[in-house]
Structures are given as C-alpha cells and as structure tokens.
Amino acid sequence: MFMHNGHNILSLKDYLITLQGQEQAIAHCLEQAESCVGAWAAGNGIEWIILRSTLIYGFGRDKNIVEVARIIQRFGFFPFFGKWLGLLQPVHAHDVALACIAAMKSPNATNRAYNLSSGEVLT
The missing domain is CATH 1.20.5 (Single alpha-helices involved in coiled-coils or other helix-helix interfaces)
Structure with a gap:
C-alpha cells in the first residue's frame, strides 16, 4: 500500500x-x-426471457467502445494493466434488437436466460 x-x-x-x-x-x-x-x-x-451482454455498442453513443477505438486508431494499440480476468464480447445494438425480436417470436425461448455475444472476443 x-x-x-x-x-x-x-x-x-x-x-x-x-x-x-x-x-x-x-x-x-x-x-x-x-x-x-x-x-x-x-x-x-x-413467461420471461433474460438476454445478457457484456458490452453493447453502436450508433456512436457509447462512451467506452468509442474511446477505446479512438485510442487504438491514434496509437495502434490499447494498453491493459494487470491480468484481464473476463471476456469482453461487444455486441452491436442492432444485433441486440434482433435478438430481442427473435426471442419474443420463439415459443421455446421462454423462462430462460441467454448470453449474447459477437463472433469476436477482445483480448
């Protein structure tokens, strides 16, 4: 300390x-x-459905992804200090909306929770 x-x-x-x-x-x-x-x-x-996402981005209104992207564009990398403990799989807001619609239309999707993720994992 x-x-x-x-x-x-x-x-x-x-x-x-x-x-x-x-x-x-x-x-x-x-x-x-x-x-x-x-x-x-x-x-x-x-009936209920829970959709989980680690990070939602899109339309330029999110502060975290926009800032990370700005730093990467400027310096070519983004520094992380210490050990990264979790997965960060950003999902675009449009894809979240599509998942919501698909879940509501699927009779077998109810009474469950789902993890939403993209095809990319930030490492």
Whole structure:
C-alpha cells in the first residue's frame, strides 16, 4: 500500500484484487436477481426471457467502445494493466434488437436466460 498526501493508496496488485472481488459480487447479485425474476414470474404465471451482454455498442453513443477505438486508431494499440480476468464480447445494438425480436417470436425461448455475444472476443 502506498501513501500520497496522507491518504492510503492501494498497490496495483491490491487494486486488481479489489476489482476482481467487486466483479464477483456484482455477478452474484445479478445471478440472484435473475433467480428472483424467474421465481416472481413463475408465481404470477408470466413467461420471461433474460438476454445478457457484456458490452453493447453502436450508433456512436457509447462512451467506452468509442474511446477505446479512438485510442487504438491514434496509437495502434490499447494498453491493459494487470491480468484481464473476463471476456469482453461487444455486441452491436442492432444485433441486440434482433435478438430481442427473435426471442419474443420463439415459443421455446421462454423462462430462460441467454448470453449474447459477437463472433469476436477482445483480448
């Protein structure tokens, strides 16, 4: 741990461990939320579909992908510090809309959760 102006600052390793713990906590909360949706819907006779995506981009309105693309165009690479722990599979907003329509039209798609991903994985 480092000190700066009298404040404790995490080392990069501690920071990455903290981020990993936060990601796991968020994933656990999302998992519980999905279970609650399923239980509530079943109790009320409602069919449900959950579509999951790690990252949605498109139409130039997303801040993260646009910024990453700008840095890559300028420097030819994008730096990542530490160990990358998860998969990042961006999906275009149009493809998400098509997946929503397809899921609503498919009678066998109900009461399930689906991961939406593109054919590319950012590494």
